[in-house]
Amino acid sequence: MNVLKNNKSKIIIGVLYFILFIPVFYSIYYSVPASDDFAMALGRDAYGNVVSEFIAAVVFFWTKRGGTICSFVAEYLINPLNLHVHLGHWYGIYMIIAFIICIFLIYMGLKKLVFYVLKDADYARFASEIITFLIIFMLIENYYYVETYNWYVGMISYAGVMALLFLNIYLTLRFAETGEKSAYVWMIVTGVIVANTSAFDIPLGAFFVYIVLFNKGFDKFVGSLFKKVLPLLLYIAMGLITIMAPGNYARQSQYTEGVSVGTALRQTVADVQFFGMAIIKERPVTLIIAVMLVLLGFAVNNKQRKRPGNIILYGIVAVCVWIGCILPYVYGRGMTRTYLDVRMQYVLDYFIEIGLCIGCVMLGQWIAYIIKVDLSKVAYIATCAVAVLGIAALVVTGRYATTVTYEVYAKHADIAASYDLWNGILLEIENSSDSDVTVDRDYNVSWNKYFLYSGMEPGEVYAVELDSLYDSQQILPNVYYKKNSITVNYPR
DSSP: OHHHHHTHHHHHHHHHHHHHHHHHHHHHHTOOOOTHHHHTOOOOGGGSSHHHHHHHHHHHHHHHTOSOHHHHHHHHHTOGGGGOSOOTHHHHHHHHHHHHHHHHHHHHHHHHHHHHHHTTOTTHHHHHHHHHHHHHHHHHHHOOOHHHHTOHHHIIIIIHHHHHHHHHHHHHHHHHHHOOHHHHHHHHHHHHHHHTSGGGHHHHHHHHIIIIIISOTTTTTOOOHHHHHHHHHHHHHHHHHHHHOHHHHHHHHHHOSOOOHHHHHHHHHHHHHHHHHHHHHTOHHHHHHHHHHHHHHHHHHTTTOOOOOOHHHHHHHHHHHHHHHHHHHHHHTTOOSSOOOHHHHHHHHHHHHHHHHHHHHHHHHHHHHHSOSOOHHHHHHHHHHHHHHHHHHHHHHTGGGGSHHHHHHHHHHHHHHHHHHHHHHHHHHHHOOOSEEEEEOSOOOOOOTTOOOOOOOTTOEEOOOTTOSOOSSSOOHHHHTTOSEEEEEOOO
């Protein structure tokens, strides 16, 4: 009983997180292998054994597909399809476990970052818990990213790297706080892995520069300038190695004839503006939580009135992160219109939402610092009032329908039906003794953004060579299932 009493707040927060994640768990549970999952599975007979196949695959992807070798290695080594058995719901369970690990690491880094921003103010540790929950609530309820939650390859390449970035943030702040050598070493290890994905290079470097060079976070424990900047130098080195991989240029030629850096930069700014405004205008949860965070920032800093961090500098760094995270994608694909793959929208949205939330907390701190009147109790009461009134407003106006929780509830039957359709198709392919497999279905399930189908288009013949490691025109289900060809017929 004493354990329960002493950890009452943690238990309550844990229950709230569980309730928040239930719709996500539901959708992920009804996942099936898709697209590149088939290509990134080991087991091709042509290579003799999985070791030879793995080495050949790594070389192929480095020279033909890109420099993100850490992601490629992980995708091959821990792909659940390597078991070569019909996974059914076990694929979804695997993805739920992956989601939990990723969101936990993001939680760790976010909580540490919020605590750092609060500057050891009154109730900072408890306040950082509440603020972190509100941020994650926004991340989960505003949009659903099926290509990073339900898709194994997308999870490894994007959600997994995002999680490692926030683990790196945790370790960086841990070292700045304690000077632990282990934190310094693991900060470098995680940072180098993160730097191997170009979408995270600028966020990683910008955070390090902000904490270590601008805010002098390491000065208390590190006297040597070289040791202070060594992690950054290693991050940059890995980023350059990634960019210079021959596979980047081979892959880029498949998408476009190329655009100038200036054109890509202008398009990137337009993308940030478009998706940022969508988060604010189309998702009322954003405004409710933003107001609550300003009030909480005010309440926490109202008595002590510690001088907050430089909010202008923070804003500049945040904008650099927003632009930097998608600029390589926009430039690499020669994008000249506002469009992002769902997995890239995940990256941009997460950074925009987290950046806005931290900015709101800092704004509240500055208001408390300037207004030298003790209104902390009023601010806490106002925070609760905004939460209650905000929920009431969502219900009265019908805007609750914009939340992920409601949308999953509304689409839950379609999600399950989509799974039944595609799980049955994959099972029939796997159990067929034919070398040329044709699967016929006389129905389809309406598209919804909470289910990712396996990627096989109706009537298309998938007949990639069985020793192929990748194909720029088709996905590789026939290679995975060791069939000469696979055709799936169903109405669009």
